[in-house]
Amino acid sequence: GAVVSQHPSWVICKSGTSVKIECRSLDFQATTMFWYRQFPKQSLMLMATSNEGSKATYEQGVEKDKFLINHASLTLSTLTVTSAHPEDSSFYICSAPKPRGGPNEQYFGPGTRLTVT
Amino acid sequence: QQQVKQSPQSLIVQKGGISIINCAYENTAFDYFPWYQQFPGKGPALLIAIRPDVSEKKEGRFTISFNKSAKQFSLHIMDSQPGDSATYFCAASNQAGTALIFGKGTTLSVSS
Numbered sequence: 001g002a003v004v005s006q007h008p009s010w011v012i013c014k015s016g017t018s019v020k021i022e023c024r025s026l027d028f029q030a031t032t033m034f035w036y037r038q039f040p041k042q043s044l045m046l047m048a049t050s051n052e053g054s055k056a057t058y059e060q061g062v063e064k065d066k067f068l069i070n071h072a073s074l075t076l077s078t079l080t081v082t083s084a085h086p087e088d089s090s091f092y093i094c095s096a097p098k099p100r101g102g103p104n105e106q107y108f109g110p111g112t113r114l115t116v117t
Numbered sequence: 118q119q120q121v122k123q124s125p126q127s128l129i130v131q132k133g134g135i136s137i138i139n140c141a142y143e144n145t146a147f148d149y150f151p152w153y154q155q156f157p158g159k160g161p162a163l164l165i166a167i168r169p170d171v172s173e174k175k176e177g178r179f180t181i182s183f184n185k186s187a188k189q190f191s192l193h194i195m196d197s198q199p200g201d202s203a204t205y206f207c208a209a210s211n212q213a214g215t216a217l218i219f220g221k222g223t224t225l226s227v228s229s
Contacts, residue, residue: 006160034216043206043219044161093160097214104149104210106217108160 003027004096006109013116018082021112023050023094029074030096034106035067038091050077050094084116120144121209123220130227136194138223140207143188147209151217152181152192155204164205165192197227 003026013019023033031052036044048069049057056069068080081088092112098105122141130136142150151166167174167181167190174181180193194201204224208217 032214041224043221044217046216046218049216091158095217104213104215104217105151105163105166108153108162111158111160113158 004094004107004109006092006094006112008112009110010113011115013084013114015085015116016083018080019084019114020078020080021092021094021114023077023079023096023109025075025096025107028096028099030077030099031074032097033071033077034095035069035077035079036093036095038093038111040091044093047079052077081114084114086116089114089116120218121207121220123207123223125223126221127224128226130194130197130225132197132199132227132229134197134227136197136201136225136227137191138205138207138225139189139191140209140220141187141189142209144209144211145188146211148212149210150181150183150190151208152179153206153208153219155206155222161206194225197225199227199229201225202227 005024007022033050035047037047038044046059047062050069050071052071058064071077095106095108120143124139152164153161154164155161165176165179167183169185178195183190204222206222207220210217
C-alpha cells in the first residue's frame with residue numbers, strides 16, 4: 001500500500017543551527033502534505049499545510065520564518081527548522097491524504113525525533 | 118479552543134477486558150472520525166474510522182460507536198491484549214484533503 005517516509009528518523013543538532021526534515025510519498029502523488037509537532041506525552045498539533053507549487057499555510061502561533069516549508073515536487077515536502085533551540089526539540093510527523101481514498105484518509109510518516117542541544 | 122475532547126487520559130484494563138475511550142466534538146461540519154494507534158517513537162497508524170451516516174462500525178476487535186445528536190463517538194477494544202498497550206487518538210475533519218484535528222490522547226495499558 002501507499003507509504004509516507006521521513007528522513008532522518010532521528011537527528012541531534014546544536015543550538016543555533018538549522019536542520020532539514022524530508023517527507024516523501026513513496027508510491028503516490030501528494031499535492032498537499034501536513035506537518036505536525038508532538039511533544040512528549042502530548043497530542044499531534046498541526047503546524048502547517050504544505051502545498052505543492054505554492055506557499056505553505058501556517059497555523060496560528062507557528063513562526064513561518066523559523067519553520068521553512070518547501071513542497072517542490074508532488075512527492076516531497078521538506079521542513080527546515082532554522083536557528084534551532086532546545087525548545088524546538090520534539091517529534092515531527094508529516095502526513096499526506098490517501099489518493100482516491102475515503103473522505104479524508106491520511107497516511108502518516110514514521111516521524112522524526114529532533115533533539116537540540 | 119479544543120475541538121475534539123478525549124477521555125480518559127489514561128486507562129488500565131485487564132487482559133481479555135473491554136477498553137472504552139470516548140471523544141466529543143463541537144463542529145457539526147465534521148464528517149470523518151478516525152481513531153489512530155501510536156506506539157512510542159512511531160508515527161500514528163489508522164485503526165478504524167467512521168462517517169456520521171452510520172452509528173457503528175466494527176473491524177475485528179475494534180468498534181466505533183457514533184452518536185451524531187450527542188456529538189460523541191467512542192472506541193471499544195474487545196478482548197484487550199497486552200499488545201494493544203499504546204496511545205490512542207481520536208480525530209476529526211470536515212472535508213477531504215484537510216488536516217485532522219486530534220484529541221489529546223489516551224494511554225492504554227493492558228495488564229497480562
